[in-house]
Amino acid sequence: MATVQDFSGYTPTWCPGCGNWGIGRALMMSLSEQGLTPANVNVMFDIGCSGNMNDFLNASSMHTLHGRSIANAVGCKIANHEMPVVMVGGDGATYGEGGNHFLHACRGNHDITLIVHDNGVYGLTKGQTSPVAHQGYKSKTTPDGVIDRPVYALLLALTQGATFIAQGFSGNLPQMAQLITAAMKHRGIALVNILQPCVSFNKVNTYGYYFEKSYQLKDHDPTNFEAALQKCAEPMQEKFPIGILYQVERPTYTDQIAHLQEHSLLKAPKYAAATSLIKWFE
């Protein structure tokens, strides 16, 4: 049994007031509460301010290439599905650079948890716009405002087959920890999109913005696809529901591979009859 302290690594280099502090702490609390240790959870850190958590959180991990953490997570999970796999990345990595991996991982219902730090900007490269920024958002790379519509990630996840979709707010640490735990306990792909003000670069999506536009889900049936569809579409009207939006049971990717039911790929005995395949070519 590991404590929050056991998961705590180097002192973070995040800006004072950055939402990453809360998300990092919430993840450590969740991992500790679940009885995990740094050695028995695989965390795939993407690149960005969020991914820099690699040195601040003690865990078996990959600090991947930008946008590729989900693909690494999928391979890692299939190779050893007995170990939980968590991905930590930003909105740019998950919905932009790695957007294709994201939507295909939803289709496959891979049993991985995606903790997405959604702050609307590329913080580590100093504030350029991200794919979730609203139309008209001005940044150094979009001086006249973003022309493209934003990626509506919750909707995208829902329509591509994600089986767990939650939204958190980095100002609410205990709830984030709960959502992460629920996501990790869920069997199948779990998206936890965390609204997170970037205090250094995003002057639009501030704490004040989210205090005003977000609300706690009440009397919502997360197993109801139609209801979830409605809730996941609300960000289109700048309304941000917080809580579990959708959760259904569906076999995971590895559940559907017959030869992984007895052993993980890692622990399976070596195939002894390789030479019998020569017959295919006689």
Place this chain on the structure above:
Amino acid sequence: MAIPALQFLWKIGAPAGLGVMTTGLTLSKLATRSGYHIYDYTEYPSLIKGGHNTYEVNISKDPVSMVKNEVDCLVCFDELTFNLHQTRLTPASTVVFDPHTFQPETVAQKIEVPMQELLNELKAEKVMVNMIGLGASFALLGGDFSLLVELITEQFKRKGDEVIALNTNCAKAGFEHVTKNYQSVVRPILTPEPDPEARSVLAGNDAFALGAVAADCRFYAAYPMSPSSSVLEFLAEWQKHTGMVVRHAEDEIGVVNEALGASFAGVRAATGTSGGGFALMVETLSYAGVAELPLVVFLAQRPGPATGMPTWTEQGDLLFAVHAGHGEFPKIVLAPGDPEEMLDLAMRAFDLADIYQTPVIVLSDKVLSESHYSVSVKTLESLMQRTSKRGKLIAVSDQHPYLRYAMTDDGISPRLIPGQSPAWYQANSYEHKPDSHTTEDAFERMQQVEKRAKKMQTYFTNDFTGPSVYGDIASADLILYGWGGTKGAVLEALRQIECTENAACSDHRWHALHGKPRPGGKHCNIAFLHFTHVYPLDSEKIKSYFSYQKPYLLVENNSTGQFGQLIKQATGFETRHQLLKYDGRPIFTEEVMTAVEKALRTEAEC
């Protein structure tokens, strides 16, 4: 070297969709089961129906590793086949065709087979015309019909007795038509040999797939791309038995990163692609390099740039593979020359990736990937039973903190499988300290760069293998050098040139072999240096091969002599004689012979 046996070349051509590929492969198997060696070669455009597909099988009592120019039997399912390939016929050749379709004007002997009429009589589908053609061909070559029945039965087992019977009847109709009407033309090319050695009919992709299974690769993810896709298909087909997980995932960036994730988790993992897909994977090679994770990439080359010529061949991606990935990190590139070497080196690639904890690329090309050879089953079995070497892989460490990137004399640090020990680490894409945390410290950076580089020195000491030498360098008038898939054509040339030198090889035999009179005058001896461990090259181990005071001829299936550049970089040696070919076709034996003559003539004139 003994006198090479006669080679007999059978060729079939038709629009795509008429089963040319299946028919050709069946003939290769028939010949192999009858006790002969084959080498086959296909040409087809990048489309599914129409166009023009051909399949040629070179048959011999001796090992054979390339086709030859003269076509001894041409089976035409349409007039185009005859028009395109008639220049390769000789008076001794036979041409099989349907007299109701066209009448060829040719020096060759005509074998009229009313294919459409026979199809109608048997109420068979149009595609079964290939069985009639096959039956007729097999009869012309003096084959044992029961072997054909055996193969048809195996091939259509899943489709039921009715399909087997119909195909057998079509084959029989073709076979009997020839035995009845053309008995005098039948040549004993495929008369069954007594007690033939068990041989497989194996192409490069087949061999890579077998090698991956034998090497205990447990995860293979790929995105289809010609000419690499059949590896993905075979492994997927076998996964229920082998226990491998085989994924056709979203794109090449996805699959290579999945493979790397699986490798991190502790299983052997690989991906496969061609040039365009490989281009998408290179960032991940760099990650594997710095994070020191094993990764095997099968790269079956086709002519680029960009989409290029998808179903044709080239050795154009050697330097790309060698330089793939940003930053400086160790990488091993292997290039087998035939299916047997492919199996051997595929297995070796997994060992080297584990031992050196770095990416290993196995290069193929369309011709090596898809052309079949007859390979002894015993040889394959003994290769496949070789024990894997997993290097410094550990399941448990009591070190705290665990130093994943610890400094060691050989540059290789113990690599922990996650999850089975209290120890943990991060496979960090950033530069890192020995304990795997990120660093930007100047000294720590230099230490890690040097540690990683040291692995290649260790590779030179323990695992680098220099060229295989064919022929006798000491007596050679000319030394050829090359790599990978051009091996087959050069070895054929070597055999034939030695035959020319061999007095026991009668003029008559020579004529039969080459289809033209034996030339007079002085002949020559050649030797061939064939490289399979193409990068990195150990200068110390290879420079002596380039120190003879003799002319050298570089042989490559590309336009810039890429391997020649690597050799120059490693040894300072370069040659003015080059056989470079980049029209999408393989280098043929005759072209090697011509290049040899030209190089020697140029030398003589100097």
